[in-house]
Amino acid sequence: MMKNYIACCGLDCEACEARLATVRDDDALRRKVAEEWSELNQVEITPEMINCTGCRIEGPKTPYCEALCPIRQCAREKGCETCGDCPEMDGCDKLNMILSNNEDARRRLKG
Numbered sequence: 001m002m003k004n005y006i007a008c009c010g011l012d013c014e015a016c017e018a019r020l021a022t023v024r025d026d027d028a029l030r031r032k033v034a035e036e037w038s039e040l041n042q043v044e045i046t047p048e049m050i051n052c053t054g055c056r057i058e059g060p061k062t063p064y065c066e067a068l069c070p071i072r073q074c075a076r077e078k079g080c081e082t083c084g085d086c087p088e089m090d091g092c093d094k095l096n097m098i099l100s101n102n103e104d105a106r107r108r109l110k111g
Contacts, residue, residue, distance in 0.1 A: 005019075005056075007054070008069075008082050008083055009109075010083065013055055017032070018037075018050045019052050027047065029050075030048075030050040049062055056082075084111060
């Protein structure tokens with residue numbers, strides 16, 4: 001059985017600094033993540049947005065994970081726990097955004 005902290009796309013939520021900041025209630029880490037993600041994504045992300053328990057775990061999500069992530073939305077629409085459950089996984093352009101540079105995520109999904 002796949003660990004609950006594996007996101008739909010195969011990323012490891014347990015290692016995600018947004019989740020760590022939430023679990024530890026660490027405002028300094030929230031500020032760091034907000035700054036890094038703002039720069040990386042060229043959008044304003046505030047420390048208040050950095051609250052996430054994990055992609056597939058009950059509880060708060062970042063605005064991106066909750067409503068904007070096309071991979072999470074697709075998996076939920078198809079009723080797949082993760083993309084590893086989807087027969088179209090290997091040819092998926094959405095998922096390839098993650099898997100093209102993250103072999104660990106692919107390995108977790110193939111698990």
